[in-house]
Amino acid sequence: MAANGVPTPKSPLARIVTQKQQNGISHGDGGKTVKAQTIDELHSLQKKKSAPTTPLDGAQGAFASMSDDERQKQQLKSISASLASLTRETGPKLVKGDPAKAQSGARVAHHHHVEAPTISVSDSALKFTHVLYNLSPGELYEQAIKYEKGSFITSTGALATLSGAKTGRSPRDKRVVCDDTTKDELWWGKGSPNIEMDEQTFLVNRERAVDYLNSLDKVFVNDQFLNWDPKNRIKVRIVSARAYHSLFMHNMCIRPTPEELENFGTPDFTIYNAGQFPCNRFTHYMTSSTSIDLNLARREMVILGTQYAGEMKKGLFSVMHYLMPKRQILSLHSGCNMGKDGDVALFFGLSGTGKTTLSTDNNRYLIGDDEHCWSDAGVSNIEGGCYAKCIDLSKEKEPEIWNAIKFGTVLENVVFDEHDREVDYADKSVTENTRAAYPIEFIPNAKIPCVGPHPKNVILLACDAFGVLPPVSKLTMAQTMYHFISGYTALVAGTEDGIKEPTATFSACFGAAFIMLHPTKYAAMLAEKMQKHGATGWLVNTGWSGGSYGYGSRIKLPYTRKIIDAIHSGSLLNATFEKTEVFGLEIPTEVEGVPSEILRPENTWSDKKAYKDTLLKLGGLFKNNFETFTNYKIGTDNKLTEEILAAGPQF
Ligand SMILES: Nc1ncnc2c1ncn2[C@@H]1O[C@H](COP(=O)(O)OP(=O)(O)OP(=O)(O)O)[C@@H](O)[C@H]1O
Ligand SMILES: O=C([O-])CC(=O)C(=O)O
Ligand SMILES: [Ca+2]
Ligand SMILES: [Mn+2]
Structure with a gap:
């Protein structure tokens, strides 16, 4: 009994002694000893040899016998x-x-x-x-922690890493070899992401990367796959110098089974990531110390001067944007999920508009969060993992992503407490673009294999910081094409210096940085597939409501989720619609779980004139942007082209 009269709880130590006396079993060190005479022998017992990876009987392939x-x-x-x-x-x-x-x-x-x-x-x-070669996450953790500054284990077991000076992609440093074939096949010139380089310069950079990698004591090699559609699977090899890069790609590409690895053979595409080493600025075509070079004929990519791992992910995506359309397969910068009844939805949108957040939905199966193919057989994910934005991540709003940040996950550029290793997701000290890369099976309702039937809904996401696009509208086919080709979003970069004007971004096919052919080629394929399979197009604004950035506020995620639910369930198709001025969008008068007054943007603006001015301003930006596309024909006749032009803002 303690002095204050409260009974003292029995100490845990005392309890162990009691148990020992009760059952007579010793829990001390005097029991069995390990079968080792020396410390080295003891250590040799710790790791058992991996099971042989290939059953040789009946196995096929080059390496089988x-x-x-x-x-x-x-x-x-x-x-x-x-x-x-x-x-x-x-x-x-x-x-x-x-x-x-x-x-x-x-x-x-x-x-x-x-x-x-x-x-x-x-x-x-x-x-x-x-x-x-193809190390496991455990082995890669050890390599990273031992040899790479800035590598730490967070409180939930993720590997925190730093990507170095670059914390995002460098699209202006991307080069594509222009040769006799690609000169005619690819999209070049104004608006195109493909900045040309010649074969000779590619070889100079390749040699620089290879020499750098060979000068090291060790390199990491990942042999993996892209595309869950078995008929159109691509074998990729990634050679890199950092465990961070190897673990990132382990998570993001499809992981081969031991059997598949034994029979891997020659890769279809190889990345040489020498990102720690700069390119030589005296080299022709180089405009900075960073260069990401794609050679489609050689099926190779070279990375110099940036350690941002997303270059590899999106570099391979570019390759798929070239290879897949050749096979009449449409490659898409979109998330994708499927309902219990097999209804598939695609989520298009530029960076930060909600592809990952909205495709990760605990009521639906996740097929993938960022890169897909749509073939005659249906949809397939290109990747084996997800790459979620972490800024302001909360357990309440995004529980599945939160829980996926555990052992095996790469956490880029986050800030954490030096002692307890709790991550502060609100901290932007390193960058606003903090990211988590995890294998897709870390999401409990992932659909493995990541394939599904033809989409029923095609959802175009725009984060409209001008606050004039409605939270949801139903699109005609021509409008779907118009907005797909426009690829609009407007975000506001930093909040530190007070209110900033939102800047509109137009990125064709919601991913101009990655497409290789002219945008109208992808648009024509999308129109054809949507028509054939009866998919409905929707435009969802995940951005501002009640005024532009600085006046209004971002639409609450739970409301956007309700809107998306109503699209999936089919209930929104049967809503009553009203047409908006300027953009001519069909907006529902009611959506279950969403206050009706926010559905019509002008209702939420107190200054109606400011609303109209902003609407016209955005309409003008759309018009200007679309001018580059007015000379191109989409589809087999000119009818669709004319319809698409008419589906833009009218004023
Ligand atoms: N109403 C909303 N709808 C969707 N996302 C929202 C909403 N409000 C806030 N957000 C936040 O916006 C971000 C959306 O980012 P997300 O990772 O889904 O982008 P993404 O489209 O996958 O981009 P990327 O191609 O760069 O991966 C998340 O941080 C999410 O929490
Ligand atoms: O590529 C990246 O770094 C992130 C991403 O998904 C995108 O920008 O679309
Ligand atoms: Ca994403
Ligand atoms: Mn993306």
């Missing part, structure tokens, strides 16, 4: 070929495994290297490069 030893040799040969200098004609000498473990006996068994050249033409031919 090989011994483990032979298979390892082939694999290193393939990687050495990937890393070969184009001027010295030989690949580097490769060793599998971590160089830090070079002293241990275990490594000797893996010490296969490709045949040494008869004449050593340079010092680089005399050294070995260690290959860390």
